[in-house]
Amino acid sequence: MNIIVWNCRGVLKPNFQSHVRELVRNHNPGIMVVMETRIGGGRAKEITDRLPFDSAIHMETIGFSGGIWLLWNSDSVEVVQLTSTKQEIHVEVKVLPTNLSWIFSAVYASSRCVERQILWENLSKVAELHNLPWVIAGEFSELLADEDKFGGRPVSLARSLLFKECLDKCNMVDMGFNGPKYAWTNKREKRIMARLDGVQRVKASDPSASLVSLENQLIKELDVVLEQEKDLWALKSRIN
Template sequence: MELKGALKPSFRKRASELVQNHNLAILVVMETRVGGDRAREITSLLPFDGAIHTDTIGYAGGLWVLWNVDRVDIALLFSIEQKIHAEVKVRFINISWLFLAVYASPRNAERQVLWKNLMSVAELHNMPWVTAGDFNEPLLSEDKFGGRAKAKEWNKNQFGNIFIRKKNFMSRLNDIQRGLALRPSYFLVKLEDELLRDLDLILSQEEELWALKSKVNWMIQGDRNTTFYHVSTLVRWRRNQIMAIKNAVEDWICEEREIKDFIRCGFDQIFLSSFSCVPRMDPVVSQWQPRLSDSEKESISVGAFEEEIKAALGL
């Protein structure tokens, strides 16, 4: 059984319910989008004793295999960003088998690397082999190139066209807020709170829909030499550029030279001191300040004698 969305607030509760309802010994979590210490922190809160994590590719990917050590013993054989390959030993009945957890890349070139790796592994053993996950390989071309229509159909069946619902809710909310501005009432305040809660749900559903559409686009076109790929590249390039910036008085600066000067001045203000340099002067000694006489200065500047050292040490 698979579980997605490791960063969602409801993830821990859903994982616990899966374990309780299905008596899971092994759990695979795909597309976690989190790795390193953060991944270990999340899995330490789940009802499992063992865990294997793969690294994410930026903010994408990520694969976890979690298990209950009282029921199975899992030894990692090999792992990359797209898969975790391990040997599973079932306790008390002495049965062993190979387990492969996969979340394949939507890019064809990276999937080819995965398939070649799997063919090499298959030639090295004859043990029972269980595979779980997502290979991102549609069996039929209709499943792949019909993705957009299916996404629209899913939106309509699941949410009743989320965009129309969002527009209607925003219109109702604006009407209620205008009414509150003219004549406040407890009924309108309560109705506004209810609409805001419903609007939060709609916005969450809209985010889920856009995530689905984004995945469909990558599955259909990926890194092929298409308009989608080139537009995606241009969007990312523009996103990484600073096209405008606000100055200290909240005015937008759009000229490239002015932007550079503004950023440079900002660093100058951080790392340069505003204090002026003054020449070093000899300290002025007040006539009321205690001073050493010439004989006292001479006596403390003389080296210590052997007798003085012995007397100080009590010898």
């Protein structure tokens, strides 16, 4: 069974619904999770009613960010909602027509450290309440090591240890990935990273002081952009 987990960064984009249909047509998911929907309530139901799924669970946004939808078709899977918060949805899944049951948790962690700590505690409690196979997927807003990010401030060792402690309590194993290592960026970041990549390629074959200087300048500029984006979403998450 295929599962799609997509951080769409807003479901009101003009091509959102057509993109969902394309993903479903190409991958035939049993479950689809849409994160950072940025809307909730009746408007959320209006949109999911137009998507190629007959069942849905909606979680409200966190200020102007967040929001999780878990979508499925009842003729292929049975889904029972166990518990949920604004940062997580926990369900028991049975794949039809088999009797195979397992736990699935969709996570969209807050950008605020205090709220993420509540999420880690919730996940640890869920781990104590079942002995079924368990998959957790989504956006954790936390890293385990510096090599998991590019630019910006160093990874906080204290926060990483709290995250790792949670994963250990849940007996989680990283399943790995295919595709780009850095899965999130914005348009300004893309332009800077494209220039940085070009400079580094040229410098590898024909190094010069001017290229080293330009490389350092671009790295500093990228750090600033990453910090601005992080501060912006932290601010939005506090506004309600």
